[in-house]
Amino acid sequence: MNALRIAWKDLKFLLRSRTMLVMSLLMPILMMLMMGYIFPKDYSDTSVKMGFYSEDPLFSLVAIPKMAKSGKVVVYKSRKEMLDALAKGQIAAAVVVPKGFMQNYTKGNATLEVIPSPSNPQAAIMISKMAASFMGREGKSEEKKVKVKLVGVGGEDFSYYQFMAPGMMAMIAIMSVASGLAASITRERELGTLDGLMVTPISRSSIVVGKILAQTVRGVVQALIVLGTSMLLFGVRVHGNILETLLLLILSTFSFIGIGIIITAGIKEQETAQLTMMTITFPMMFFSGVFFPIDQMPKIAQYISKIFPLTYAADALRKNVVIGSSIDLMTFDITVLLLFALLTSVLATIMFPKLVKE
Amino acid sequence: MKAIVVENLKKYYGKVKAVDGISFEVEWGELFALLGPNGAGKSTTIRVLTTLASPTSGRAFVAGYDVVKEERKVRKKIGLVSDKLILYDRLTVLENVFFFSKLYGLSDKEIYERAERLLKMLDMWEWKNMRVSKLSTGMKQKVNLVRALVPKPDILFLDEPTLGLDPHTTRKIRDFIKELHQEGVTIILTTHILHEVELLATKVAIINKGKIVAMDTPKSLKNLFKEKEIVQIEYEGDLKIPSGVKILESAEGYLKVEVESLEKFLHDVTGQSVRIINVKSFEPSLEDIFVKLTGGEAA
Ligand SMILES: Nc1ncnc2c1ncn2[C@@H]1O[C@H](COP(=O)(O)OP(=O)(O)OP(=O)(O)O)[C@@H](O)[C@H]1O
Ligand SMILES: [Mg+2]
Numbered sequence: 001m002n003a004l005r006i007a008w009k010d011l012k013f014l015l016r017s018r019t020m021l022v023m024s025l026l027m028p029i030l031m032m033l034m035m036g037y038i039f040p041k042d043y044s045d046t047s048v049k050m051g052f053y054s055e056d057p058l059f060s061l062v063a064i065p066k067m068a069k070s071g072k073v074v075v076y077k078s079r080k081e082m083l084d085a086l087a088k089g090q091i092a093a094a095v096v097v098p099k100g101f102m103q104n105y106t107k108g109n110a111t112l113e114v115i116p117s118p119s120n121p122q123a124a125i126m127i128s129k130m131a132a133s134f135m136g137r138e139g140k141s142e143e144k145k146v147k148v149k150l151v152g153v154g155g156e157d158f159s160y161y162q163f164m165a166p167g168m169m170a171m172i173a174i175m176s177v178a179s180g181l182a183a184s185i186t187r188e189r190e191l192g193t194l195d196g197l198m199v200t201p202i203s204r205s206s207i208v209v210g211k212i213l214a215q216t217v218r219g220v221v222q223a224l225i226v227l228g229t230s231m232l233l234f235g236v237r238v239h240g241n242i243l244e245t246l247l248l249l250i251l252s253t254f255s256f257i258g259i260g261i262i263i264t265a266g267i268k269e270q271e272t273a274q275l276t277m278m279t280i281t282f283p284m285m286f287f288s289g290v291f292f293p294i295d296q297m298p299k300i301a302q303y304i305s306k307i308f309p310l311t312y313a314a315d316a317l318r319k320n321v322v323i324g325s326s327i328d329l330m331t332f333d334i335t336v337l338l339l340f341a342l343l344t345s346v347l348a349t350i351m352f353p354k355l356v357k358e
Numbered sequence: 359m360k361a362i363v364v365e366n367l368k369k370y371y372g373k374v375k376a377v378d379g380i381s382f383e384v385e386w387g388e389l390f391a392l393l394g395p396n397g398a399g400k401s402t403t404i405r406v407l408t409t410l411a412s413p414t415s416g417r418a419f420v421a422g423y424d425v426v427k428e429e430r431k432v433r434k435k436i437g438l439v440s441d442k443l444i445l446y447d448r449l450t451v452l453e454n455v456f457f458f459s460k461l462y463g464l465s466d467k468e469i470y471e472r473a474e475r476l477l478k479m480l481d482m483w484e485w486k487n488m489r490v491s492k493l494s495t496g497m498k499q500k501v502n503l504v505r506a507l508v509p510k511p512d513i514l515f516l517d518e519p520t521l522g523l524d525p526h527t528t529r530k531i532r533d534f535i536k537e538l539h540q541e542g543v544t545i546i547l548t549t550h551i552l553h554e555v556e557l558l559a560t561k562v563a564i565i566n567k568g569k570i571v572a573m574d575t576p577k578s579l580k581n582l583f584k585e586k587e588i589v590q591i592e593y594e595g596d597l598k599i600p601s602g603v604k605i606l607e608s609a610e611g612y613l614k615v616e617v618e619s620l621e622k623f624l625h626d627v628t629g630q631s632v633r634i635i636n637v638k639s640f641e642p643s644l645e646d647i648f649v650k651l652t653g654g655e656a657a
Binding site: 008027191192193196197198200201202203357358 | 371403408409410411412430431433434436437438440441442443444445446447456461462503
């Protein structure tokens with residue numbers, strides 16, 4: 001009986017906060033919609049291309065001209081050119097034909113190295129199987145002699161973890177900001193210290209900027225822990241410039257903070273603020289290509305993915321970590337992230353005093 | 359220029375008229391008390407005056423500055439001790455004092471010296487490196503006062519500064535407030551304790567249901583009741599109420615009245631054939647003042 005009383009009190013408590021109620025109803029709906037949309041449709045995209053770069057002069061002479069004729073293969077003159085194309089998403093997999101390939105081929109133990117696209121390793125793995133069949137065109141009976149080996153950019157064995165880690169880093173940075181802000185702003189409000197800050201003669205923007213700085217540090221540190229553990233325990237390698245990795249992480253964290261401040265300043269209760277944050281960050285996690293490749297989502301989901309800063313953050317970080325691309329290949333991602341960050345921060349600074357004042 | 363000018367100030371929360379058209383003025387150096395029961399609108403008034411809430415209508419000036427249009431100038435002049443503690447519980451006493459005071463642009467040396475003086479006045483100096491979370495309610499409130507005072511506010515707002523404190527701490531804090539007042543700080547104090555007003559205030563406004571029902575010096579307000587006394591008696595039998603008596607409360611065998619003279623009243627009553635069980639005479643309570651001033655029930 002008393003258990004029922006307590007249960008009823010708890011439910012009533014929930015019903016009394018309108019935002020809380022709306023969020024509690026919205027959350028499951030969003031989740032189910034999401035689940036319906038993000039899962040890959042049948043992968044039958046025939047437009048994807050494979051990149052080829054040959055280190056074997058004999059192969060270049062014999063096979064390349066023929067392959068270039070089939071529409072599915074793009075041949076590159078340098079390794080870097082091919083990797084850039086991979087980063088730009090022009091090809092779904094980069095195939096490296098190693099030195100002495102033709103010799104080994106005749107001996108029957110030739111190996112092709114395939115670097116999957118960082119944004120969609122699954123698809124790359126599927127089509128890499130086709131790489132062998134391209135070879136087969138020469139002598140159909142000997143198809144089986146070509147082995148395909150999935151590798152990372154440094155020639156190391158392919159690991160899914162390597163492809164996931166950059167997105168995870170960005171995600172954890174953003175999630176930590178989301179929960180950190182919900183805790184810091186609403187908690188200060190509930191405790192009364194926010195009043196204390198608001199009656200001091202400092203500019204309102206220094207309050208907002210201070211919060212942004214603290215949360216960025218927190219987010220970046222957490223992301224670096226993800227990076228550290230994945231490097232030490234799972235052999236993840238950062239192929240790009242590590243300084244650029246750090247800058248991208250800071251930018252990723254920064255990109256979400258403005259939105260976070262607006263939400264938490266607008267919501268009075270800590271619990272409601274946290275739930276609201278979750279309702280935003282949870283779909284973001286799935287739509288932003290961290291776990292499921294965006295290419296394989298239905299069109300609607302692909303459009304939705306574009307509204308989340310995490311999508312761009314994860315993309316840029318993957319290019320940096322997995323392919324080792326230079327910053328100029330991420331201009332678009334970086335521009336979008338910067339715009340996100342600046343616009344929302346400015347908006348947050350303008351709105352904050354109004355949201356906090358009664 | 360007056361320290362505070364409030365003109366027909368209103369603050370509504372939806373349909374709730376928290377403050378419903380109040381006007382008052384506070385001179386520099388005054389200790390002005392806002393006296394009222396729970397929900398009267400005291401805190402709301404303080405929140406508007408300290409720029410934490412915007413008024414629904416009306417105007418208010420603090421230190422000559424408009425609380426809506428010149429928020430920042432107002433903030434430079436004021437200190438706030440609100441009903442919620444303005445202290446970070448994971449920071450130490452001194453860390454809190456330094457953090458807030460630095461926002462007013464004080465030098466480290468200045469802060470340290472003032473903090474030392476004020477904390478010593480309240481016997482809190484030995485706790486200076488303790489985390490606030492480890493202090494008792496009364497100790498926290500003392501630190502909270504110091505936190506508000508180190509930046510040298512010209513006008514100090516104290517929203518029920520002795521709420522929930524034991525008699526000893528309460529006295530300590532009242533003495534401290536008195537001392538500040540003597541040093542020349544203008545103080546706005548809210549309370550629901552009449553006694554506190556008598557002890558401290560130079561002027562008092564009684565507020566009820568968002569409206570000021572009386573405003574005067576505590577002395578003249580009390581004089582309003584001084585000639586009269588309040589008596590509460592319990593009795594058995596038929597009591598004829600003597601003339602010149604105002605009934606405040608009455609029930610079977612119980613009477614609470616306001617009388618011109620206690621002596622005459624007792625004489626009149628004991629002359630009747632009733633058995634008196636208990637008689638109590640006391641100073642008018644806040645509630646009695648409301649009954650008298652508003653002619654209705656207290657909040
Ligand atoms: N944030 C708010 N939202 C809605 N109503 C409010 C809010 N703050 C105060 N009120 C209402 O305004 C009225 C006055 O409240 P206020 O806190 O000013 O009273 P008070 O005189 O300080 O009382 P107390 O002695 O209990 O502190 C109350 O009826 C209260 O319900
Ligand atoms: Mg109050």
